[in-house]
């Protein structure tokens with residue numbers, strides 16, 4: 001099965017870099033412009049969360065992205081080994097954020113869920129978080 | 139230290155994909171257009187060699203690229219776990235190729251060595267090959 | 277890319293390129309300073325050259341909305357591109373700062 | 377992108393985009409067929425729209441050079457972009473197919 005792995009540091013410039021790499025990979029499924037930008041946006045949300053929440057901007061830490069293609073579906077996972085999420089159901093609610101002081105909108109998961117076909121979040125406090133998303137193309 | 143890892147399958151479309159990702163990463167050093175295309179060309183040579191020579195076009199196999207930045211130097215490594223090279227000195231000679239039937243020019247290593255600042259090849263027969271290249275930018 | 281000017285009572289703030297967390301953190305204070313500076317009746321975010329925005333951009337807009345509100349000035353959004361419009365719609369932000 | 381036509385005795389082969397191993401394997405036979413077809417005095421590779429080429433491209437050119445040689449026809453290269461020119465120079469290929 002076709003698959004790529006991309007590991008980047010928790011640096012702000014990797015928000016753009018990571019979403020661009022996954023978008024470039026997704027072109028194998030011949031997506032529409034709207035589908036590409038949906039994927040970019042969702043990946044940007046997940047990578048930003050790893051930087052801001054999981055690692056609190058510690059640029060030494062790694063974010064691991066995988067993308068694969070199964071039929072006409074793109075799968076993307078974004079994995080960190082950061083602080084983890086104590087209550088995933090609460091975290092995924094619209095406008096819920098633990099960093100209002102940093103002007104987080106609490107809409108990251110909302111956008112991932114709306115822009116992708118499926119969204120799944122696994123997390124263990126103190127071990128890290130994995131976000132798995134898929135998007136059916138076409 | 140800033141570093142990325144990219145793992146791709148030994149698919150022909152990953153020649154373009156991998157060189158584009160490394161080139162995009164290299165922009166952090168603000169390279170000239172010529173420097174970017176030198177990097178692209180060298181990465182393309184190494185990835186193509188992994189596909190054609192190391193893996194004989196077996197698309198299930200993985201090619202692991204890393205790129206990192208140290209001062210004004212870009213480091214790139216391209217690693218496969220393929221057939222390996224029995225005689226590296228011979229392999230690196232201009233026009234030397236073991237696949238003349240596939241119209242290989244035998245100039246891959248020549249170009250990597252010319253276009254990058256340093257080139258180093260490690261290989262163990264039956265275990266694989268790692269090509270490490272660096273380019274001083276500016 | 278960020279550019280602002282007051283013209284006919286409107287503080288026009290044009291943000292081009294891609295607006296994400298890496299950009300938002302660097303422009304936040306600058307924008308607040310301009311908004312607090314006064315000399316206008318309305319704030320308009322010109323997104324006609326903005327190719328990308330994620331939810332961090334929504335947070336940035338809500339923050340500037342609060343600053344403008346403290347000056348009792350309304351905020352609007354001008355010409356968001358399709359991908360940016362989609363994020364803004366999902367966020368519900370148009371109910372407080374209309375698209376013009 | 378690949379396009380060919382015979383005009384004024386010249387077989388013009390225009391290859392655009394990026395010429396690497398993934399492309400070379402798919403166009404090799406097609407090019408040989410055209411070159412063996414005859415009806416021209418000279419083969420010219422038009423690289424004015426070729427943005428990228430690596431050593432696989434050199435192998436492709438050497439292969440087509442052999443085919444053209446079997447037809448006793450010379451080969452030349454037209455307007456390579458700077459990055460392509462650099463690869464061709466290092467390869468030494470201009471000694472058998474001049475840049476025009």
Ligand SMILES: Nc1ncnc2c1ncn2[C@@H]1O[C@H](COP(=O)(O)OP(=O)(O)O)[C@@H](O)[C@H]1O
Nearest residue numbers: 049053054091097098104105106107108109129
């Ligand atoms: N990778 C992560 N690691 C730890 N906590 C996370 C992570 N992703 C999300 N969270 C938690 O979930 C909350 C909601 O996330 P999200 O919907 O993206 O909104 P926002 O990023 O604006 O806070 C965050 O405020 C944070 O507490």
Ligand SMILES: Nc1ncnc2c1ncn2[C@@H]1O[C@H](COP(=O)(O)OP(=O)(O)O)[C@@H](O)[C@H]1O
Nearest residue numbers: 187191192229235236242243244245246247267
């Ligand atoms: N990753 C690799 N794995 C195994 N053999 C390799 C690898 N890279 C290069 N080689 C060997 O070195 C030779 C020379 O490589 P190169 O200079 O790139 O020329 P070419 O690819 O045109 O043959 C190849 O023909 C092959 O035998």
